Amino acid sequence: MTEKLPDKIETIITPISLEYEYTPGTASTIFLRGMKQGRILGQRCPVSGAVYVPPRGSSPTHGVPTEGEIEVSDHGTLRSFTVVHLPIPGSEVSPPFVAAIILLDGADQTCLHVVSGCEPSEVRMGMRLRAVWKNRADWDYSFENIRYFEPSGEPDVPIESFRRESSA
Amino acid sequence: MSQDLGPEETLSARFKLEFDYTRSVGPVVGRFLMGLLQRRIEGIRMSDGRVLVPPTEYDPLTSESLDEFVEVGDAGEVVSWSWVQVPREKHPLDRPFAWALIRLDGADVPMLHAVDAGSESRMRSGGRVKVRWRAERVGHIRDIECFEPEDAS
Numbered sequence: 001m002t003e004k005l006p007d008k009i010e011t012i013i014t015p016i017s018l019e020y021e022y023t024p025g026t027a028s029t030i031f032l033r034g035m036k037q038g039r040i041l042g043q044r045c046p047v048s049g050a051v052y053v054p055p056r057g058s059s060p061t062h063g064v065p066t067e068g069e070i071e072v073s074d075h076g077t078l079r080s081f082t083v084v085h086l087p088i089p090g091s092e093v094s095p096p097f098v099a100a101i102i103l104l105d106g107a108d109q110t111c112l113h114v115v116s117g118c119e120p121s122e123v124r125m126g127m128r129l130r131a132v133w134k135n136r137a138d139w140d141y142s143f144e145n146i147r148y149f150e151p152s153g154e155p156d157v158p159i160e161s162f163r164r165e166s167s168a
Numbered sequence: 169m170s171q172d173l174g175p176e177e178t179l180s181a182r183f184k185l186e187f188d189y190t191r192s193v194g195p196v197v198g199r200f201l202m203g204l205l206q207r208r209i210e211g212i213r214m215s216d217g218r219v220l221v222p223p224t225e226y227d228p229l230t231s232e233s234l235d236e237f238v239e240v241g242d243a244g245e246v247v248s249w250s251w252v253q254v255p256r257e258k259h260p261l262d263r264p265f266a267w268a269l270i271r272l273d274g275a276d277v278p279m280l281h282a283v284d285a286g287s288e289s290r291m292r293s294g295g296r297v298k299v300r301w302r303a304e305r306v307g308h309i310r311d312i313e314c315f316e317p318e319d320a321s
Contacts (some may be wrong), residue, residue, distance in 0.1 A: 009201040009307035012193055017186035029179050036172070141179055 027057035072106035117150030128154035218276035241273030
């Protein structure tokens with residue numbers, strides 16, 4: 001060995017790993033099959049009419065199964081965000097990047113994605129965004145078909161309007 | 169990317185979740201591991217006089233702190249064993265081997281390790297085995313690559 005021996009051993013590194021096979025179930029399958037076609041599909045709560053994307057199969061507010069295949073837009077509004085300065089192991093996105101809570105047009109539930117295509121300092125609540133997709137030939141059964149969201153150039157949505165929606 | 173699936177086919181995907189867990193080993197196990205790095209195996213004397221390998225920080229009988237280290241041999245006797253015909257990915261050897269409880273010379277309590285016996289017919293309780301040291305040691309139980317029957321060398 002070329003390395004100098006340590007004076008003492010104080011720690012050991014124990015790699016932990018878990019391999020598993022994920023089967024998405026009915027609701028997530030609708031979403032993932034939509035992704036394969038470049039469509040964003042959700043489901044509707046039959047009681048409140050709220051559209052959930054990605055759908056989980058049940059309405060979190062009314063506890064009933066959600067229904068249908070509701071297509072929503074790949075444009076949306078940034079509701080909240082944080083600037084991330086630490087790298088994510090295994091991710092192609094390098095810091096600093098913006099993790100954002102986005103409400104897609106036609107959806108009633110926000111989703112989490114990365115915002116790029118502008119400086120983090122330009123990002124603001126109410127900003128309008130659009131999805132940047134991978135090349136069609138690379139589309140898979142995956143939310144990762146959307147590489148990130150970027151500013152769409154549409155006028156901002158007033159932050160005051162968020163308040164009304166969240167009290168519904 | 170995956171192929172297009174028919175409308176009736178079930179989606180599924182393989183995932184691997186992993187992270188490195190860093191554990192502090194304490195003064196007693198730390199000394200044991202430091203010994204392995206130097207090709208030395210140390211046990212500890214319990215309150216009843218028996219020698220325990222690997223050493224523990226506290227007496228299994230009285231829960232008192234232990235501090236009398238005792239160097240033991242790098243060969244010993246198989247107390248019991250179980251043959252693994254099809255090793256799994258995380259096993260220490262990639263060919264059939266035995267898990268064995270091995271009482272090292274000078275120790276009173278057997279420790280668990282792998283024996284690279286080649287075939288099950290070479291394993292027997294009471295048989296002698298010897299450490300095969302790993303060439304590149306880091307201070308880990310796997311610095312002992314495995315044991316092998318003493319008649320192999």
